[in-house]
Amino acid sequence: xxxxxxxxxxxxxxxxxxxxxxxxxxxxxxxxxxxxxxxxxxxxxxxxxxxxxxxxxxxxxxxxxxxxxxxxxxxxxxxxxxxxxxxxxxxxxxxxxxxxxxxxxxxxxxxxxxxxxxxxxxxxxxxxxxxxxxxxxxxxxxxxxxxxxxxxxxxxxxxxxxxxxxxxxxxxxxxxxxxxxxxxxxxxxxxxxxxxxxxxxxxxxxxxxxxxxxxxxxxxxxxxxxxxxxxxxxxxxxxxxxxxxxxxxxxxxxxxxxxxxxxxxxxxxxxxxxxxxxxxxxxx
Amino acid sequence: xxxxxxxxxxxxxxxxxxxxxxxxxxxxxxxxxxxxxxxxxxxxxxxxxxxxxxxxxxxxxxxxxxxxxxxxxxxxxxxxxxxxxxxxxxxxxxxxxxxxxxxxxxxxxxxxxxxxxxxxxxxxxxxxxxxxxxxxxxxxxxxxxxxxxxxxxxxxxxxxxxxxxxxxxxxxxxxxxxxxxxxxxxxxxxxxxxxxxxxxxxxxxxxxxxxxxxxxxxxxxxxxxxxxxxxxxxxxxxxxxxxxxxxxxxxxxxxxxxxxxxxxxxxxxxxxxxxxxxxxxxxxxxxxxxxxxxxxxxxxxxxxxxxxxxxxxxxxxxxxxxxxxxxxxxxxxxxxxxxxxxxx
Numbered sequence: 001x002x003x004x005x006x007x008x009x010x011x012x013x014x015x016x017x018x019x020x021x022x023x024x025x026x027x028x029x030x031x032x033x034x035x036x037x038x039x040x041x042x043x044x045x046x047x048x049x050x051x052x053x054x055x056x057x058x059x060x061x062x063x064x065x066x067x068x069x070x071x072x073x074x075x076x077x078x079x080x081x082x083x084x085x086x087x088x089x090x091x092x093x094x095x096x097x098x099x100x101x102x103x104x105x106x107x108x109x110x111x112x113x114x115x116x117x118x119x120x121x122x123x124x125x126x127x128x129x130x131x132x133x134x135x136x137x138x139x140x141x142x143x144x145x146x147x148x149x150x151x152x153x154x155x156x157x158x159x160x161x162x163x164x165x166x167x168x169x170x171x172x173x174x175x176x177x178x179x180x181x182x183x184x185x186x187x188x189x190x191x192x193x194x195x196x197x198x199x200x201x202x203x204x205x206x207x208x209x210x211x212x213x214x215x216x217x218x219x220x221x222x223x224x225x226x227x228x229x230x231x232x233x234x235x236x237x238x239x240x241x242x243x244x245x246x247x248x249x250x251x252x253x254x255x256x257x258x259x260x261x262x263x264x265x266x267x268x269x270x271x272x273x274x275x276x277x278x279x280x281x282x283x284x
Numbered sequence: 285x286x287x288x289x290x291x292x293x294x295x296x297x298x299x300x301x302x303x304x305x306x307x308x309x310x311x312x313x314x315x316x317x318x319x320x321x322x323x324x325x326x327x328x329x330x331x332x333x334x335x336x337x338x339x340x341x342x343x344x345x346x347x348x349x350x351x352x353x354x355x356x357x358x359x360x361x362x363x364x365x366x367x368x369x370x371x372x373x374x375x376x377x378x379x380x381x382x383x384x385x386x387x388x389x390x391x392x393x394x395x396x397x398x399x400x401x402x403x404x405x406x407x408x409x410x411x412x413x414x415x416x417x418x419x420x421x422x423x424x425x426x427x428x429x430x431x432x433x434x435x436x437x438x439x440x441x442x443x444x445x446x447x448x449x450x451x452x453x454x455x456x457x458x459x460x461x462x463x464x465x466x467x468x469x470x471x472x473x474x475x476x477x478x479x480x481x482x483x484x485x486x487x488x489x490x491x492x493x494x495x496x497x498x499x500x501x502x503x504x505x506x507x508x509x510x511x512x513x514x515x516x517x518x519x520x521x522x523x524x525x526x527x528x529x530x531x532x533x534x535x536x537x538x539x540x541x542x543x544x545x546x547x548x549x550x551x552x553x554x555x556x557x558x559x560x561x562x563x564x565x566x567x568x569x570x571x572x573x574x575x576x577x578x579x580x581x582x583x584x585x586x587x588x589x590x591x592x593x594x595x596x597x598x599x600x601x602x603x604x605x606x607x608x609x610x611x612x613x614x615x616x617x618x619x620x621x622x623x624x625x626x627x628x
Contacts, residue, residue, distance in 0.1 A: 054621055055396035135417055218418045229415050242532040243392050247559040
């Protein structure tokens, strides 16, 4: 009786696990399929490179792709060095119970949960108005950097903490300075975490609408400098789907491009991580 | 550019502030650190003399400051400065000599139309730039008043307390009640609509429809469509019992199209376009007057609004010529393309 019961339970739990995993995959495939079904017909090279016409119902997304690239570029250029140094500070320069470290960690956790519209309004007040940058790609990128930093720092910090302390001890025993240890041993070992954090950050940044609509703005013209306003892909999708009658087909096509870009970034990042990691794996 | 430089200088100060803080904290950090870090510190100490500049801030009993930690924080600041320098250098190279730039913000209903008008204006007046931002009519008013924008977009008539602003109508738009196509109700009186929105009628059966609860779709606060609706049906925000709150027009249409028991109100142009393109919605007549662009144009449709461009002062220069251009017949085709009604 008992073994039979156990095997029934076993089968049930196995089925549950398979079912959940299958359901998740199904939802994802459904989403992708829906995007392809509605968006594939509009997609072409000219769609990727031409300018939007008639409020985005016709034409392409060339300037919008370019603006998105610039916004993400500004965001990552600012967020990566800042995030890396802060994570190093938290993981290597402070103890767990250090007061400043705890304060920083606590505020980062709160910031990570702040809705993006709050970042948008903050960015509008600080970068657009107080710093006088106006609606510009620079304001948008900096606002995104503020938003991405918490997630980036916490991922990086974890990856620094995951490194075995023997590596630090060996480095100290060899008489290496702290900066050498950080730069030549800990940083390479933390590269998978760096890549992971950047992907998470990039994903959040590229999907962002609320933080960008009031900072980098709504203008769908090709930007001439970082001081120009530039519409991001997500803002374009939002406007076409929610505000422009008959914008649906191009909204789908733009969403398809956005998802495709995320795929490419993910793929490149994991490839890069694979390339770098084995070289720097030191025996613990 | 001066303002940007101030921003840059401000950033510098912020970084200096932070790097000062980390210097200040570093001795404490070292006191608390592990034994291996102590080893590291003494080893570094043997190899490199302590930094005299910062030794003042250290407590007498603390171990010598490892210069590496200082190097690290200052390199961080240098890197950040470097990145900002790069960004600012890049941002200082606008390719063309601007004859003038207009920033226009406000109503999301008007933003696509004004963007299109702006593009045409730029081709007619080379060297000018028209930047259109969105956010809602209230934002248009606020930005025009505080100078964030040269022109605000407001998709309603100006209120008495906004008389100080200068408004110019560029087109008209009607607001229509919409139902799902499968809803058997073809007509509602103003009293019935009012009763539905104030929660007095909660079932379609009461007005001759199916036996199903009514889903009331209302616009978000600050939207001019909402203000106009409330004014026309003489309702106040507190009286309304809404089940769904929506923002832009298309969102309202998608909500009603997905719920056979929903009632909502949106811009006529958008609703007409979607109804003729296979979206399952029906436009209800108001006071027996059908909701079409023609009835809005001849002024018989009771619930319509002017699309207005506002400025804080009497518009001059580029703003004046843009507003005149937007009111001219040269943009009528653009207005039709966005499903609005041009000025007669």
